[in-house]
Amino acid sequence: xxxxxxxxxxxxxxxxxxxxxxxxxxxxxxxxxxxxxxxxxxxxxxxxxxxxxxxxxxxxxxxxxxxxxxxxxxxxxxxxxxxxxxxxxxxxxxxxxxxxxxxxxxxxxxxxxxxxxxxxxxxxxxxxxxxxxxxxxxxxxxxxxxxxxxxxxxxxxxxxxxxxxxxxxxxxxxxxxxxxxxxxxxxxxxxxxxxxxxxxxxxxxxxxxxxxxxxxxxxxxxxxxxxxxxxxxxxxxxxxxxxxxxxxxxxxxxxx
Amino acid sequence: xxxxxxxxxxxxxxxxxxxxxxxxxxxxxxxxxxxxxxxxxxxxxxxxxxxxxxxxxxxxxxxxxxxxxxxxxxxxxxxxxxxxxxxxxxxxxxxxxxxxxxxxxxxxxxxxxxxxxxxxxxxxxxxxxxxxxxxxxxxxxxxxxxxxxxxxxxxxxxxxxxxxxxxxxxxxxxxxxxxxxxxxxxxxxxxxxxxxxxxxxxxxxxxxxxxxxxxxxxxxxxxxxxxxxxxxxxxxxxxxxxxxxxxxxxxxxxxxxxxxxxxxxxxxxxxxxxxxxxxxx
Numbered sequence: 001x002x003x004x005x006x007x008x009x010x011x012x013x014x015x016x017x018x019x020x021x022x023x024x025x026x027x028x029x030x031x032x033x034x035x036x037x038x039x040x041x042x043x044x045x046x047x048x049x050x051x052x053x054x055x056x057x058x059x060x061x062x063x064x065x066x067x068x069x070x071x072x073x074x075x076x077x078x079x080x081x082x083x084x085x086x087x088x089x090x091x092x093x094x095x096x097x098x099x100x101x102x103x104x105x106x107x108x109x110x111x112x113x114x115x116x117x118x119x120x121x122x123x124x125x126x127x128x129x130x131x132x133x134x135x136x137x138x139x140x141x142x143x144x145x146x147x148x149x150x151x152x153x154x155x156x157x158x159x160x161x162x163x164x165x166x167x168x169x170x171x172x173x174x175x176x177x178x179x180x181x182x183x184x185x186x187x188x189x190x191x192x193x194x195x196x197x198x199x200x201x202x203x204x205x206x207x208x209x210x211x212x213x214x215x216x217x218x219x220x221x222x223x224x225x226x227x228x229x230x231x232x233x234x235x236x237x238x239x240x241x242x243x244x245x246x247x248x249x250x251x252x253x254x255x256x
Numbered sequence: 257x258x259x260x261x262x263x264x265x266x267x268x269x270x271x272x273x274x275x276x277x278x279x280x281x282x283x284x285x286x287x288x289x290x291x292x293x294x295x296x297x298x299x300x301x302x303x304x305x306x307x308x309x310x311x312x313x314x315x316x317x318x319x320x321x322x323x324x325x326x327x328x329x330x331x332x333x334x335x336x337x338x339x340x341x342x343x344x345x346x347x348x349x350x351x352x353x354x355x356x357x358x359x360x361x362x363x364x365x366x367x368x369x370x371x372x373x374x375x376x377x378x379x380x381x382x383x384x385x386x387x388x389x390x391x392x393x394x395x396x397x398x399x400x401x402x403x404x405x406x407x408x409x410x411x412x413x414x415x416x417x418x419x420x421x422x423x424x425x426x427x428x429x430x431x432x433x434x435x436x437x438x439x440x441x442x443x444x445x446x447x448x449x450x451x452x453x454x455x456x457x458x459x460x461x462x463x464x465x466x467x468x469x470x471x472x473x474x475x476x477x478x479x480x481x482x483x484x485x486x487x488x489x490x491x492x493x494x495x496x497x498x499x500x501x502x503x504x505x506x507x508x509x510x511x512x513x514x515x516x517x518x519x520x521x522x523x524x525x526x527x528x529x530x531x532x533x534x535x536x537x
Contacts, residue, residue, distance in 0.1 A: 013376035021381050035399060096286035097293040104294070107520070108513040109475030111391075112490070114482065115497035116505045120314050195389035199479050202391065210392070217395035225395050233388040240387075 037223040042230075045223035054215060057207050063235060065207040069125070069200075070193050070239075073132035077189055081137045082182060085144025086170060089178075095145070102141065110135030110196045114203055123204040128197065135196035136189035143185025147178030183247045190243055194236045209235070316503045321510065324503040335495035335504060337487045343511065345488040346477055349405065353412025354473045361420030361469075362462055368421070369428025369458065370450045382421065390415035390472075391479045398484060408480040415476035416469035423465025427458025463527045470523060474516045489515075 022039060029038040037045070049059045057065070088095040113134050121127040151174050159169045201210025209232050216224030298318045304310050305317040316324075328339040337345075368375040368382075390411050401407040431454045439449045481490025489512050496504030 010376050013373060014380045017377045017380045018384075021384070092282075092286060093289055096289040100290045100294045101297050104513075107517040108509050109471075109478050109516070111475055111479045111482065112493060112509050112512050115493045116315075116502065116509065119497050119500065119502060119505065195391060198389050199391045199482075202394070203482060213392055213395055217398070222396070222399060225399075229388050229392045229396065232392050233384075236389065237387040 035222065037226055041223050042226045045221075046227045046230075049224070049227060054212065055206055059231075062208055062212055063231065066197055066201065066209045067235065069128050069208070070132055070190070070197050073129045073197075074136055074186070074190060074193055076129070076133050077137040077140050077193075078186060081140030081185070081189075082144050085141045085182075086148055086175070086178075088141075089145040089148025090170065090174065102138070106138050106142075110192070111199050114200060118204055128200045128205065131200045132193045132196050136193040139188040139192065140182065140185040143181050143188075144178065147181035148174055150181075151177045180251050183251055187240065187243055187247070190239055191236065194232075194239060198232055313500060314502055316506065320503050321506045325507045325510070328504075328507055334499055334501065335492050337492075339492075339507070339511065342487055342489050342492045342508075343515070345485075346481065346490070347515075349408050349480075349488070350412055350473050350477050352405070353409040354416045354470065356409070357413045357416035357420055357469060357473070358466060361417045362424045362466070365421035365424030365462070365465075366428055366450075366455055366458060369425040370454055375425075385414075386418055390476050394480060394484075403484045408477070408485070411480045412473045412476050416473040419465040419468040419472060420462075421465075423468070424458055424462040427461035428454045430461070431457040460531045463531055467520065467523050467527070470519055471516070474512070474519065478512060 025036075025039055029036040029041075033041070053059070053061070084098070088098055110131060113131060117127045117131055121130065155173050155177055156169065159173045164172065197208070198210040198213075201208035202214050205211040205214075209228050212228035212231075213225050216222065216228060302317045302319060305312055305315060305320075325339075330338060332338050332341075364378070368378055393411055393414055394407075397407040397410045401410060428450075435453050435457065436449055439453050444452070477488075478490040478493075481488040482494050485491035485494075489508050493505045493508035493512075496502065496508060
């Protein structure tokens with residue numbers, strides 16, 4: 001247990017570090033405000049962004065556009081990744097059939113798919129969702145496969161003793177037992193998906209937080225770049241906090 | 257009685273033999289399934305393009321990819337450099353950023369894990385910067401550092417830096433108190449405990465972080481070259497897109513994938529060498 005004094009000391013230390021960071025920001029930015037907007041200019045830009053929409057889309061609209069792409073893609077990744085992963089982890093023949101193809105595709109970073117996907121599907125909504133899907137499906141799929149193939153043999157034998165059929169075994173034994181690992185995979189997928197959506201929007205988009213960065217660069221509005229980066233950081237952190245909450249809800253027995 | 261015993265042993269031995277034979281047969285069967293499926297995958301792809309189910313303008317056949325790969329080894333057209341130059345350009349960037357991230361990130365994480373005051377001072381800054389994807393730094397780093405090598409290395413550094421810090425930090429934090437207490441009983445100073453007990457205990461986890469970093473660095477490289485470059489693998493696939501040459505894009509993707517896989521393998525080999533004492537589970 002930490003004593004009250006130590007807690008106060010920790011808080012003071014953290015406060016000092018944040019203050020130093022802001023002071024440094026001020027010091028650097030006042031000498032070169034064109035290169036590096038001051039904290040005040042950044043906040044002003046943020047307030048202006050709330051009042052004046054960019055490309056006829058309000059700031060909430062841009063945040064929502066990015067979120068929508070990520071959530072759609074993560075939803076598809078969960079359905080396909082967990083479904084396929086369960087089958088591949090359970091059945092050796094299916095795994096032998098599909099695993100080599102997945103292993104061929106996996107080392108290609110999702111961002112390297114961008115030019116090909118744009119060439120094939122243009123710059124609409126679908127290619128962006130597809131890119132985020134490519135970025136998020138592998139961690140979910142691989143975690144599910146390894147979780148399912150590592151389910152304790154004892155549990156499976158208990159199922160056999162009680163004459164569970166295949167569906168019952170998968171539903172009542174294998175799936176719950178692999179839940180923590182699957183959720184860990186989804187967590188990785190969310191952060192990787194968030195990164196890919198920013199990249200995809202930076203390269204070809206008319207809405208979303210990644211687009212705001214490109215917009216800021218094209219119009220030499222450095223404050224806008226900073227605002228977009230901060231928002232991307234906040235939304236990304238919020239996504240992972242929300243998911244941790246869901247994880248604790250679904251898998252309460254793990255945290256104890 | 258002795259005869260009976262012998263009989264049972266030979267029966268057991270027989271059943272074991274039968275089982276291993278069955279396992280061997282199964283493994284062979286699975287291998288055949290794998291090979292057939294991968295051939296089917298590429299075969300269907302090839303046929304789909306040949307029969308014009310997919311427009312050859314947007315996706316080319318695997319055979320065409322291999323052909324372009326061979327010509328790209330010596331022909332700088334149409335994207336301005338031979339494949340070797342692209343690879344070397346990309347490798348140089350990744351190595352600079354990656355090594356800088358290891359040199360700064362690992363000691364930082366180790367120190368943060370051990371010295372509480374240092375941790376409390378540094379971690380707020382780290383936590384503010386961490387959630388911003390490295391790709392989002394690209395425009396800002398171009399404005400600060402120009403379009404040259406420095407900006408790209410900086411982005412790769414950012415991508416590789418975070419896992420290095422987090423894993424070495426966690427490694428030190430997980431050191432069992434028993435080990436620390438033994439060292440204390442033997443009269444070790446704080447620095448000695450840190451450098452001999454904690455750092456060693458954190459090594460396997462640190463290595464995992466270094467491996468994750470490599471993946472991050474490699475995929476971020478592509479992003480940074482997509483945005484601004486004059487050579488490199490990311491630049492090559494971007495050029496393939498503007499020239500509508502799917503074969504160039506696929507050659508680039510293939511090279512990126514193969515090199516990434518090679519690095520991962522090399523690093524895990526190195527890991528087994530360096531972290532020998534790790535218990536194999």
